[in-house]
Amino acid sequence: MILLQVQNVERLFGSDVLFERVNLDVQENSRIALVGRNGVGKSTLIKMIVGLQSPDNGQITKNKNMTIGYLAQDNGLNSSNSIYAEMLTVFNDLKKMEIKMHELENEIATFDHLTQSQTKYDTLLSSYDQLTHNFKEANGYGYESEIRAVLHGFRFYEEDFSTIIGTLSGGQKTRLALAKLLLEKNDLLILDEPTNHLDIETLSWLEGYLQSYSGALLIISHDRYFLDKISKEVYELTSSGTDHYQGNYSFYIQEKAKRFQQKMKQYEKQQEEIEKLEDFVARNIVRASTTKRAQSRRKQLEKINRLERPTDGQQEPHFQFTAERQSGNIVLSVANAFIGHDDKPISGPINIDLRKHQMMAIVGSNGIGKSTLLKSILNKIPLISGEYSFGTNVDTGYYDQELKNLHANKTVLNELWDDHPTTPEKDIRSILGSFLFSGDDVKKVVHNLSGGEKARLLLTKLAFNHDNFLIFDEPTNHLDIDSKxxxxxxxxxxxxTVLFISHDRYFINKVATSVLEISKNGSQLYLGDYDYYVDKKEEQLLLAQEENKQTGEIVSKQPEKNSYQLTKEQQRQERKLRREVEDIENQLEQLNAKEEEIQNQMTLPEVYSNLQKSTELQESLKKTQDKISDLEDSWEEKSMELEKFD
Structure with a gap:
């Protein structure tokens, strides 16, 4: 059933068009990612859908009884209630039902059979039975456990429940706003950048929760790993409309490239045809014997609906990092380091042996000291104990996530030129242009720049310095997907060589050659990307559980405040099964598309009249259908296993 339809919607600013011809369908249980360049109007479209703004043209139709939950960017929960009391407000109807149930229980218990009729008693019993049934169906006996589970998922524990929401930080309020929306269980949940303020562990929990969410999801996010896990279809918003892709984010990237190639081939084919016609007209229009044919070709040219050269119509930065000189093989050594503030350790001992050309990602929960570690290495915060050293010929460049390495009152041009005063202005402007600062943009004052512009400016400075060791603290925070x-x-x-902190798991997977996990007990190195790190963590947990079984020891792997969760072993099995099911679904989507393409080719006259070509396609079709059949069997088997966790 369709919950919502967006039909030919436009947003205009005077005579300027922000976007037009926007179409989008939301079905029950849809899992939609809305993607597009920064500034294209994704949040504006969402506000139209929820009714905060109206389209200039087109219409948005909704199912009459549908409920919508909406989380705007960095929109925190404002309330004078305590955390737990605010979450309870979601279940006010259940609380009223509970009160009514107790009233009926008292009436039944004190019913006077001598003075009152049996019919009235039967009515009371019937009302009570119906009410208790409805109460149970609405999770009346489990909603308080549900509240605790969701709050724990967002890192709020029993000791936090009495805290007044108004005293919390902006990030905590945003997490609570999302927690409350999840508990409301709306038919359509719309989330605009929900992964802000979440660490990797909380993101993983949220992904698991949303995968089993009963309603439809419409999500804007720059977290590509998150979109890969959650989305089943992608709508790309551009100024000229929406393009729809049936698959997750990775499928969208592949399919978009294929569509671009197809459009380019069509364009080039038409250009060849036009060139031939124009050449014939030019050579033959003045010759008496061929004038009529040339005129005919000219009419053909006039009738051609000329395709525009395929392009996304948007600029993107293009740059590279290059080291001016090579460092020695050992780039950074950290030995038994304890980090913290005011002589109070947060984490330790930390050990790092970083070699030339390696790219090491640092991960860990929020507040564990990842940024502190980088600042200690850069001698901005002293180590509590331990030591570190750089290797031979190491030149260090640093990207600060708070962008404090920029001067607020300088212009874009002077921010770079003052560091390199002997470089000609045209060369400074040239590199700024490659980071999308052109024309009058270079005269902008730094404090007036957006977060994304400041991030690009800091990257410009790093690229121009040609250091051989780059240290990044959350480099993707302010970047759109294309810039990432x-x-x-x-x-x-x-x-x-690169050392970086990031919560962007897609970025870690793409770049990292190793992952260093920081915890209160120190550091642990994993020689692979993010997925390798997750798999190894699960293997370690399994091994520890097996050892505990053999020795008969009972070791709690989670503090009591996490006891609401499934065991880690169950979580690992469920996560693995979900990955396998998603992978099979992605393969099936691609094979179904291939099957359809082959069947379309077989209907072409030039194919079915060619026995050899027809036979080849038939064999290819059979192989594809056999693969589909095998994968469908595998999908059914694994889906049945997965149902055990629901």
């Missing part, structure tokens, strides 16, 4: 991809390519082609 450009940064990834620049780092993958970099001839130096």
């Amino acid at each position: 991809e450009v940064l990834e390519e620049a780092l993958l082609n970099y001839n130096g």
